[in-house]
Amino acid sequence: MRGPDVQWYVVLSAILFSTGAIGVMLRRSPLIILLSVEIMLNSANLLLIAFSRLHGREDGQIFAISVMAVAASEVVVGLGLIVALGRRHVDLDVDKLRTLRG
Amino acid sequence: MANFLVWVVWVVAAFASLASALAVVSFSNPFYSALSLIGNLASLAVLFLLLSGEFVAAGQVLVYGGAVMVMFLFVIAYLGDKTEESPWSGGPSWQVVGAVLAGGAILAEVIVVVGLKAGNFLSSPQPIGRSFGTPAALGRLFLTDHLLAFEVTSIVLLVAAVGGVVLGAHARPVDEPSPESHART
Numbered sequence: 001m002r003g004p005d006v007q008w009y010v011v012l013s014a015i016l017f018s019t020g021a022i023g024v025m026l027r028r029s030p031l032i033i034l035l036s037v038e039i040m041l042n043s044a045n046l047l048l049i050a051f052s053r054l055h056g057r058e059d060g061q062i063f064a065i066s067v068m069a070v071a072a073s074e075v076v077v078g079l080g081l082i083v084a085l086g087r088r089h090v091d092l093d094v095d096k097l098r099t100l101r102g
Numbered sequence: 103m104a105n106f107l108v109w110v111v112w113v114v115a116a117f118a119s120l121a122s123a124l125a126v127v128s129f130s131n132p133f134y135s136a137l138s139l140i141g142n143l144a145s146l147a148v149l150f151l152l153l154s155g156e157f158v159a160a161g162q163v164l165v166y167g168g169a170v171m172v173m174f175l176f177v178i179a180y181l182g183d184k185t186e187e188s189p190w191s192g193g194p195s196w197q198v199v200g201a202v203l204a205g206g207a208i209l210a211e212v213i214v215v216v217g218l219k220a221g222n223f224l225s226s227p228q229p230i231g232r233s234f235g236t237p238a239a240l241g242r243l244f245l246t247d248h249l250l251a252f253e254v255t256s257i258v259l260l261v262a263a264v265g266g267v268v269l270g271a272h273a274r275p276v277d278e279p280s281p282e283s284h285a286r287t
Contacts, residue, residue: 001227002104002105002108003105003108003109003111003112003152004108004109004112005224005225005227006224006225006227007216007220007224007225008112008116009149009153010212010216010224011212011213011216012116012119012120012149014208014209014212014213015120015209016119016120016123017208017209017212018205018206018208018209019120019123019124019127019205020123020127021201021204021205021208022127022201022202022204022205023126023127025197025200025201025204025205026127026197026198026201027127027186028186029132029184029186031132031135031136031174031177031178031181031184032126032127032129032132032135034174035126035132035135035136035139035174036126036127038139038166038170039123039126039139039142042142042143042146042166045146045158045162046146046149046150049150049153049155049158050153052153052155053153053154053155053227053230054224054227054228055227055228056227056228056229056230056234057228058234058235058239058240058243059243059247059248061155061157061158061235061240062240062243062244062248062251063251064155064158065157065158065161065240065244066251066255068158068161068162068165068166069255069258069259070255070258071166071170072165072169072170072259072262073258073259073261073262074262075170075173075174076173076262076263076265076266077262077265077266077269079173079174079177079266080265080266080268080269080270081269082177082181083177083180083181083269083270084269084270086180086181092181092184093186
């Protein structure tokens with residue numbers, strides 16, 4: 001295997017995951033929270049593919065593709081909720097969304 | 103020489119992904135955040151290529167960088183100007199300090215565990231054949247060993263599509279007066 005060993009990928013993935021987690025904790029706009037969740041999912045994907053390469057088996061890549069499909073579904077539902085909020089002229093701030101009653 | 107080139111590509115892609123991830127978290131305008139997430143996804147696709155995941159890299163660019171991000175940008179443009187303050191402006195609050203501490207704790211735990219438990223194991227990857235990560239190999243695996251995961255994924259996508267339609271179709275503006283109340287007044 002040319003280039004860096006798998007532990008470098010692990011470290012990079014950990015940094016990306018904690019960056020996304022900090023974004024989820026800090027930001028108040030639900031749009032940016034969704035974007036930060038995407039960063040976290042992608043760092044998990046990077047780790048899956050790195051370990052798939054380490055073991056020389058493709059099962060990790062299969063798992064990564066499934067994660068991608070789940071992430072796309074999550075974005076569809078999340079953006080649908082955000083658009084529904086925007087149409088009702090609700091303030092897009094997760095600290096102010098206290099009830100789920102329509 | 104080839105090894106050196108791979109290292110250079112890796113370092114550039116890794117720093118690009120880190121910088122764009124920080125930009126996603128820091129930008130006050132969600133539009134800029136979404137644009138820098140596209141950069142993050144593209145540099146991760148480069149890393150996938152270095153790990154011989156050709157099909158996953160192509161899927162990353164097509165599905166994420168294409169479809170998902172276009173949907174994000176459409177929704178952000180539809181909602182209009184939703185700029186909020188950057189989390190770093192206005193001095194450190196307890197929320198910023200707590201979130202950064204929690205993120206640093208996750209990072210430190212992962213690195214300590216990997217350093218203690220998996221040092222030599224991680225630097226000896228198994229040899230792979232030429233067909234590793236190609237669409238043909240992944241497709242065969244998907245339709246033999248992982249058929250259940252494949253079918254469940256299709257159901258998840260169907261449910262998400264139905265959910266998106268339901269959420270989009272039934273959301274009416276509530277502050278508009280309905281015809282009956284208008285007729286009564």
